[in-house]
Amino acid sequence: MFEKDYREKMDEIRADGYIKQKVLRKINAPKAKAPSRLVITRVATAVVTCFALVISVFALKTEQGAIPAAPVKQVSYGDIYQAVKKFQPSFIDEAYDFLTGGWAKNATDDAEAEVIYEYVTDDVMLKAEAADDADVGNGAEYSETNTQVEGVAESDIVITDGKYIYSLAHNTQKLRIIKAGKKPELVSTVSFDKSDFYMLDQMYLVGKRIVVMGNNGKGRMGTTTALIYDVSSPEAPKKLYECKQSGYYNTSRVIGDKLYLITDFNITVNDIVEKTPSTYIPAVCCEDFDGTVEADTVKISENCEHPRYTVICGFSVEDGSLLGTQSVLGGTQTVYCSTKNIITAGYTFDDSTPIIRYSINDGKVELKAEGKIEGSLLNQFSIDEHKGNFRFVTTLSKGVETRDGNIVSYQIKQSNSLVVLNSNLEQLGAIENLAPDERVYSVRFMGDIAYFVTFRQVDPLFSADLSDPENPKIIGALKIPGFSNYLFPYGEGKLLGLGQDADEQTGRTKGMKLSMFDISDPSNVTEGAKTVIEEQYSNALYDHKASLVDYKRNLIGFSLWGNYGNEYHIYTFENGGFKQLAQIKLNAVNSELRGLYINNEFYIVSEEYIRVYDMTDYTEIARLEL
């Protein structure tokens, strides 16, 4: 009796909610600034301690000088722990930082790694093509995801194999498999709950397998999961494997049947425990691997400014095994992937971009070289690999202070450059100071020629000749109103620009614009045709996968939103001009739309419905509410 009564009485006693919040705030900010009267003494101690620190840093520097390789090899978890620990904020570090002007910024070492660039044969590419040919023997003609590099698949939310349409519903967390045809039919649905994915991302179709990726878990660290389903019988998709790795989903690629998953793994520096490697080493969990990655697959980038890893893992879609992994302490923003290399581009505070090259081969990932370029990149199309060299188009923003008497004005000056690096990421050639006061809006590299658009009020489309990598030169510039957000090659001698039209005087955008550039003579590019859809904008301006650009069928499709609600427009390019094939009014949806075709039917797929149109006259033949 006593025990029960006492417990009941005691349970009623609780700390006040307001007090609790106050305490919680205090423990969340343990490094709060010291009271002002204490500062002087603390600075004094800090300065004294700094001398000791400076000496030890010098000692470290000379030791490091003996190591010739640029990417410093790590040998044990302990070393990595020490490297991560450096990011722990402390009063002394802050004072030291203040005195030296930034201690975390390591000067780039001149010693360069002897990296021999292996030019892998085009096997991987051929295999990828063979896989494409082998699957779906029904000879159907169908559209594919709009990707950057041939042979490298990029994920999407709607995919078709000519027989079935696979669609990911983000709001309801579902994978739907729909049988295509004049009467589309929902064949099966796979539901994911919060334990599978906290947030669904995108998917791949690899042969008869569907790979669904997404973030798992909340919080600062996060986990990314790739679930591999067998869809050889679409009525009953079967979950085969689960691959997980630390960090939030950044991007991914599929080459052949190898999945490369790239995540950003933030370390909570105050919570690291040396004896528990999982607090500061990325972990991977799949069919044949479970645990933190080996210490020798972890590198520390020279340009690491944040305690954040880039984790790249190669998984086999065939058997869910881990083929290779590489983690680098140093964040990543933009990722480019060719059939042989992954280039990751990070960011720093001083408007430069650290670049890391990884070679990829059959799922194996290995860091090969590290470098740094001035300026920042726009997106993955700003990077390209050609004949073993790497090309970048960057925008450099610099704050310029001008003083006129007593008035000081601060202006951001922008200029653009094109940089060619070799496989060691050493600069071969560059064109600098292009289009001052403008920034890059879109880039497309096509072999020896690079096309890019900068914009402030009118749109110069530059073409640059990179056939001599050490001497890149601008060979053409076309000035037209508006700008293109994306440039897509469209058959022989043509470049399609998806962008926005703008007023020549004010630079105000007026609506979506389609341009077809004639690039048969790169030194004399002309805008062959254009069409403007006024006051309407499209997701295709922000996401290259949202548009359907198919040269073989001569189709350009994208969804639009504007004053007239949602619409889907389909264009074709014939006789030197754009011709609108269809202008389809759509119900408002709160999900992304994709358009695709299979044989002679055009499908508009959203989370809420699928509509089917006959491609001879674009009349609606069926709709399926989901």
Place this chain on the structure above:
Amino acid sequence: MDSVKMAENINFASPEAAFEKYADTVYRLAFVRTKSSNDSDDILQEVFLRYLKVWQKMQSEEHVKAMLLRITVNCSNSLKTSFWFKKTEGLDEKLVAPQTCDETDVLSAVLKLPVKYRTVIHLHYYCGYSVNEIAKIEKLNPSTVKTHLSRARAILKKTIKADDL
């Protein structure tokens, strides 16, 4: 064990997680020992600020709880020896919160016990610790704890006629 998940679970000992789980536990022990909600507020804050220094050494969930209770005991001890505590007279809790002080109430009976007896009664009957565990938390000899417990029981048996003790 899914080691990817493990990285997230390691945070069971993090100050935020511990606060979420044990703030009330700490507060209750502080209240039993100080009999004042204001002092308990102070102790709650002090306990978690001290916990910030040690949480990375925690090995298990139980370890966290025991550590927090020990810090609570220490904090309330140091509060009693503080200048403020010695030189000021606390406002009688009875005046502030008369409803918690029913004469036949088990809680008020426990609160009337000397502080060392209150503590063992609370840790044993509310937190469910054994004599040996209480000895570790309070840094006392187990036989001392046993004595405290039996004397406390004897007093309670008289005051509230609790025969099941």
